[in-house]
Amino acid sequence: MQSRKSSIGSLHERDARVIANIARLRFSPLCLVGGRGNHLIEEGGRSLLDLSASFGPAIAGYSHPAIIAAVTRACASMAGTGLLSHPNENAVALAEDLLRLTPGGGDRRVWFGHSGSDANDCALRVVQAATGRSRFISFIGSYHGNLSGSMSISGHPAMTHTLPRAGLVLLPYPDPYRCAFSADDVLRLLDFQFATSCPPHQVAAIFIEPLMADGGLIVPPPGFLLAIQQRCRRHGIQVIVDEVKVGLARSGAIHCFQHEGLEPDLIVFGKALGGGLPLSAVIGPKHIMDHAPAFALQTTAGNPIATAAGRAVLQIIADEGLVERANRVGGILAKGMRALGAKHSIVGEVRGRGLAVGVDLVTDRVTREAVPVMTTAKVIYRAYQLGAVFFYVGMRGNVLELTPPLTLSAAEAEEGIAIIDQSLADVSNGLVSDADVAPFMMW
Numbered sequence: 001m002q003s004r005k006s007s008i009g010s011l012h013e014r015d016a017r018v019i020a021n022i023a024r025l026r027f028s029p030l031c032l033v034g035g036r037g038n039h040l041i042e043e044g045g046r047s048l049l050d051l052s053a054s055f056g057p058a059i060a061g062y063s064h065p066a067i068i069a070a071v072t073r074a075c076a077s078m079a080g081t082g083l084l085s086h087p088n089e090n091a092v093a094l095a096e097d098l099l100r101l102t103p104g105g106g107d108r109r110v111w112f113g114h115s116g117s118d119a120n121d122c123a124l125r126v127v128q129a130a131t132g133r134s135r136f137i138s139f140i141g142s143y144h145g146n147l148s149g150s151m152s153i154s155g156h157p158a159m160t161h162t163l164p165r166a167g168l169v170l171l172p173y174p175d176p177y178r179c180a181f182s183a184d185d186v187l188r189l190l191d192f193q194f195a196t197s198c199p200p201h202q203v204a205a206i207f208i209e210p211l212m213a214d215g216g217l218i219v220p221p222p223g224f225l226l227a228i229q230q231r232c233r234r235h236g237i238q239v240i241v242d243e244v245k246v247g248l249a250r251s252g253a254i255h256c257f258q259h260e261g262l263e264p265d266l267i268v269f270g271k272a273l274g275g276g277l278p279l280s281a282v283i284g285p286k287h288i289m290d291h292a293p294a295f296a297l298q299t300t301a302g303n304p305i306a307t308a309a310g311r312a313v314l315q316i317i318a319d320e321g322l323v324e325r326a327n328r329v330g331g332i333l334a335k336g337m338r339a340l341g342a343k344h345s346i347v348g349e350v351r352g353r354g355l356a357v358g359v360d361l362v363t364d365r366v367t368r369e370a371v372p373v374m375t376t377a378k379v380i381y382r383a384y385q386l387g388a389v390f391f392y393v394g395m396r397g398n399v400l401e402l403t404p405p406l407t408l409s410a411a412e413a414e415e416g417i418a419i420i421d422q423s424l425a426d427v428s429n430g431l432v433s434d435a436d437v438a439p440f441m442m443w
C-alpha cells in the first residue's frame with residue numbers, strides 16, 4: 001500500500017507537526033498505512049502483529065470482509081445521516097439486536113452515540129435528570145471517557161488535570177495483587193459514606209467497570225461487585241455497567257458483567273461495537289431513557305454506516321464463535337505469559353479474562369513494587385521493533401495490556417508470546433536506551 005505524500009517528511013514527522021498532543025497517545029514511532037486480519041502495516045510496508053486491537057475497537061481485526069460489505073452497502077445508498085432526523089433500518093435493527101443480546105426485564109430503550117465517552121456522558125445526564133439525584137459513585141483508577149461528563153466521574157490518575165464533578169464519591173477498586181484495600185474495606189467505606197457524608201438518597205448511580213481496564217487490568221475479587229450492587233439497589237441507586245473496553249465477547253463471555261453476576265440497570269457499549277467505526281450505545285429502562293425529548297441529540301448518531309458495522313460485528317461474534325475463541329486463545333496467551341515469569345523476574349502477575357490479559361511488571365516479586373513507567377515503555381518499544389503492537393495501562397503505568405483482535409489465532413498468540421519474551425530479555429540486557437523511549441511515556 002502506498003501513502004500519498006501530501007507533505008514533506010515521514011508520517012511520524014507530519015503527525016508531530018500537525019496533530020494536537022491532547023488528542024494522541026504514542027507508544028512507539030509506528031505509523032500506519034493499512035491493516036489486514038490481525039496485522040497492522042506500517043509506513044514502509046512492514047507487517048506487525050496486533051496485540052491491542054488499537055485499544056479495543058478492532059475485535060474482528062482489520063478489513064474484515066463482512067464489515068467491508070456491510071459498510072459499503074450502507075454507504076452506497078445512504079438512508080439519511082442519522083437517527084436524529086429519521087429512523088433507518090440499520091440503526092433500528094441494531095437496537096433490536098442489542099435488546100435481544102442484553103439481559104434486563106421490562107421496557108427498555110437504546111441510545112446511540114459515537115464513542116464510549118459520549119455514551120457515558122449520556123448515561124450520566126439522563127440518570128441525573130430522571131432520578132432527580134445529582135451525586136455519583138465511581139472507582140479510583142476507572143476510565144469512563146474524555147468528555148466533560150464522562151471525565152468528571154473518571155478516577156484514573158492521568159485524568160487529574162480536570163477536577164471531578166462535585167459530590168462524586170471515589171472508591172478504591174480492590175486489587176487482589178496489591179491489597180491496599182480489600183473488598184471488605186471498600187464495602188465498609190461505602191457503608192460509612194452512606195451513613196455520614198453521602199446520604200444514599202442523593203446518589204443517582206454508580207459507574208462500574210466489571211474489569212478495570214485502564215486502571216491496570218484488575219479483575220475484581222469474587223462477589224465484590226455483587227455486594228456493591230446489593231447496597232446500591234437498597235437505596236434506589238442505578239447500576240451503570242461500562243462494558244466499553246471489555247464487553248462483547250472479549251472477556252470470554254458475551255458481557256463481562258456476567259462473570260460477576262451483575263444485573264445492571266444501564267449498560268454502556270463502545271469500542272468493539274463499531275468494529276473500528278465510531279459507535280456507542282446506552283441501553284436502559286424506558287422510564288429513564290425516555291426522560292425528555294431532545295435530551296441527548298447528536299446529528300449523525302445512529303448513522304446507517306456505523307450501525308451497519310455494529311450489526312456486522314454482532315454477526316461476526318456469533319458466526320466466528322468469538323466468545324469461545326476469546327476464552328480459548330486468551331487461555332493460551334495468559335498461560336504463555338505466565339510461563340515467561342519463570343525466565344523473567346520482572347513479570348509480577350499475569351491476570352485478566354479471555355482476551356483481556358494484563359502483565360504486571362515489578363522490580364521485586366516480594367514487595368510487588370511497580371517498575372518505573374520508563375521500563376514498561378521500553379518493553380512496548382522493543383516489541384514494536386520486533387514486530388508486535390500493544391500498549392501499557394495501570395495507575396502506575398506498569399501493566400502491559402494485551403487486548404488483541406478476538407480473531408487472533410493460537411499460532412499468532414504463540415508468536416506474540418515469543419516476541420514479548422525476546423523484548424523482556426532485550427530490555428533487561430539494556431538494548432533500549434532511556435532516550436529511545438523518552439517521547440513515548442504517555443500517561
Ligand SMILES: *Cc1c(COP(=O)(O)O)cnc(C)c1O
Nearest residue numbers: 115116117143144145242244245
Ligand atoms: C475507552 C473507554 C471509554 C471511552 O471510550 P472512547 O471511545 O475513547 O470515548 C469509556 N470507558 C471505558 C471502560 C473505556 O475503556
